[in-house]
Amino acid sequence: MSDTPSASAQRPMIELSDVTVRYGGNVVALDNTTLRIDKGDFVALVGPSGCGKSTILKLVAGLLEPTAGAAIVGGREVGAIGSHAKRLGLAFQNPTMLPWLSILDNVMIPLKIVEPFRQDYRRKRKGEFRERAEALLEQVGLAGFGNKRPWQLSGGMLQRASLCRALVHEPDILLLDEPFGALDQFTREELWDTMQDLWINRRPTVLLVTHDLRESAYLASRICVMSSRPGRIIEDQRVTFARPRTLESSYQPDFTTLVQQLRMSIAEARAPGSSQTPAASRPLEEVSV
Amino acid sequence: MNKPLPRWRRNLLSFSAMIGFFLLWEVLCRLLGVSELVLPVPSQIAAVLIDKMPILWPHTQQTLMTTLIGFFLGVFIGLLIGVIIGSSRVAYDIAYPLLVGFSSIPKVAVVPIFVVWFGSGTIPAILTSMVIGIFPVVVNVATGLATTEPELEDVLRVLGAKKRDILWNVGLPRTLPYLFASLKIALTSAFIGTVLAETVASNKGIGNVMMIASGNFDVPLVFAGLFILAALGVALYSVSALLENRFTSWTQRGKGSEAA
Ligand SMILES: Nc1ncnc2c1ncn2[C@@H]1O[C@H](COP(=O)(O)OP(=O)(O)O)[C@@H](O)[C@H]1O
Ligand SMILES: [Mg+2]
Numbered sequence: 001m002s003d004t005p006s007a008s009a010q011r012p013m014i015e016l017s018d019v020t021v022r023y024g025g026n027v028v029a030l031d032n033t034t035l036r037i038d039k040g041d042f043v044a045l046v047g048p049s050g051c052g053k054s055t056i057l058k059l060v061a062g063l064l065e066p067t068a069g070a071a072i073v074g075g076r077e078v079g080a081i082g083s084h085a086k087r088l089g090l091a092f093q094n095p096t097m098l099p100w101l102s103i104l105d106n107v108m109i110p111l112k113i114v115e116p117f118r119q120d121y122r123r124k125r126k127g128e129f130r131e132r133a134e135a136l137l138e139q140v141g142l143a144g145f146g147n148k149r150p151w152q153l154s155g156g157m158l159q160r161a162s163l164c165r166a167l168v169h170e171p172d173i174l175l176l177d178e179p180f181g182a183l184d185q186f187t188r189e190e191l192w193d194t195m196q197d198l199w200i201n202r203r204p205t206v207l208l209v210t211h212d213l214r215e216s217a218y219l220a221s222r223i224c225v226m227s228s229r230p231g232r233i234i235e236d237q238r239v240t241f242a243r244p245r246t247l248e249s250s251y252q253p254d255f256t257t258l259v260q261q262l263r264m265s266i267a268e269a270r271a272p273g274s275s276q277t278p279a280a281s282r283p284l285e286e287v288s289v
Numbered sequence: 290m291n292k293p294l295p296r297w298r299r300n301l302l303s304f305s306a307m308i309g310f311f312l313l314w315e316v317l318c319r320l321l322g323v324s325e326l327v328l329p330v331p332s333q334i335a336a337v338l339i340d341k342m343p344i345l346w347p348h349t350q351q352t353l354m355t356t357l358i359g360f361f362l363g364v365f366i367g368l369l370i371g372v373i374i375g376s377s378r379v380a381y382d383i384a385y386p387l388l389v390g391f392s393s394i395p396k397v398a399v400v401p402i403f404v405v406w407f408g409s410g411t412i413p414a415i416l417t418s419m420v421i422g423i424f425p426v427v428v429n430v431a432t433g434l435a436t437t438e439p440e441l442e443d444v445l446r447v448l449g450a451k452k453r454d455i456l457w458n459v460g461l462p463r464t465l466p467y468l469f470a471s472l473k474i475a476l477t478s479a480f481i482g483t484v485l486a487e488t489v490a491s492n493k494g495i496g497n498v499m500m501i502a503s504g505n506f507d508v509p510l511v512f513a514g515l516f517i518l519a520a521l522g523v524a525l526y527s528v529s530a531l532l533e534n535r536f537t538s539w540t541q542r543g544k545g546s547e548a549a
């Protein structure tokens with residue numbers, strides 16, 4: 001484990017302790033899972049589809065209560081929604097912008113809802129808040145698009161805006177569920193850089209759910225691999241490549257080796273016992289040009 | 290495919306068609322010598338309209354007011370019920386069959402009940418138009434709310450949004466196009482309800498005037514009443530269409546320039 005037991009000087013930001021989640025009584029989505037994430041860390045959660053990645057994310061978000069075990073975020077058990085000790089930001093695969101609002105107004109939605117911004121919203125929405133949202137949009141390459149409507153933007157642009165919406169209230173924790181999953185390869189790689197910049201600048205604690213292994217190796221400081229259902233974390237490793245990582249660095253041997261190794265782990269997780277699965281025999285597909 | 294005509298030409302053509310219709314009516318009636326007891330000619334109806342306007346005007350106002358009061362009550366109550374039903378999956382599933390049941394009752398049937406409860410007059414007319422207006426609003430609002438994307442709701446709930454916040458920021462705006470679609474129906478139905486109740490159980494309103502005129506075989510006056518109702522109906526419909534355009538321009542993506 002990576003956490004240092006130095007007199008518990010700093011509690012992890014996110015602690016899932018022996019968490020089990022059952023859906024409807026018989027579907028065990030998570031089985032006795034333990035996961036601790038330090039403040040400011042960037043953790044990617046990878047694993048076969050249906051293994052419980054989104055379930056973990058929802059636990060941390062407080063959208064779901066564990067059947068057994070405890071989910072503790074920022075030192076406080078996650079109870080009722082909205083009672084979080086820490087501020088959270090969420091982004092999903094679907095950017096879900098409200099079509100009747102401009103991009104800028106969409107990005108500012110959290111400021112309308114989250115305390116302490118909420119009480120100042122009326123007063124500052126034309127001034128300080130607007131500038132803050134515009135600065136974020138500029139940072140993700142959407143300068144000048146604030147007044148457009150969602151349907152005037154491409155999928156990649158909407159996803160950038162969605163990241164801005166997840167960050168505008170300066171959350172301590174950023175929860176991302178396959179945020180780039182619906183994008184084409186080029187756009188996705190562009191957004192990795194955007195995401196990396198945002199993280200380096202703001203250092204929120206990030207939990208990224210993805211099934212793209214290159215993405216996890218590119219972005220994360222730590223990768224957790226999950227087994228298929230009932231999900232458990234079967235591998236947990238640090239990624240020590242220097243930052244900022246670039247597309248070139250993602251074709252270096254140590255990067256490709258890591259991706260390949262992750263691929264093997266997942267293949268094993270899908271078919272325990274036999275490592276000669278088809279997936280394991282074509283690990284290069286993902287990393288070749 | 291036919292190209293759509295430019296707007297002014299469309300309007301001009303519609304207007305000419307209307308004039309043409311009345312001209313044809315007038316000419317045919319005169320040529321065939323149709324009795325005014327069967328079908329009066331438009332010029333005669335117009336004369337009656339002008340002549341009797343001092344008497345007809347208060348009744349016109351009565352019908353309009355009754356319709357509007359009934360409509361607003363119906364929309365208000367419909368909105369309330371719609372929001373309650375639409376914001377909970379369970380309530381939606383339970384209440385929907387009930388709503389369908391209620392809305393398939395022919396609304397004429399409720400007039401006698403209201404007369405029993407409140408006597409004949411303005412109140413049954415208001416209530417009838419209200420009852421008719423409620424259902425389209427409830428159904429549309431509830432449907433609009435129930436189809437809010439769950440992912441967006443998650444994003445907001447995690448931010449600490451209360452049910453009220455989500456309703457106000459997402460649910461209701463998303464429902465607006467549905468609501469306005471229902472308003473047009475509700476308004477025209479409220480109008481029908483008013484006239485219906487006036488004909489059956491009232492001593493005021495255009496519906497009542499037409500009823501009495503028909504009893505007196507004053508056919509031109511009956512038609513004058515019909516013209517007033519048509520004019521009211523068109524006016525009400527145009528107002529609701531105008532409002533709809535104003536408030537739901539975002540649904541017409543890419544059509545022309547967007548509203549700033
Ligand atoms: N609301 C639900 N009801 C029943 N089963 C569910 C529900 N949500 C998820 N599951 C099941 O739980 C398992 C884990 O789901 P999820 O966490 O969404 O997986 P992942 O995100 O890794 O693809 C899946 O097998 C899925 O079918
Ligand atoms: Mg998932």
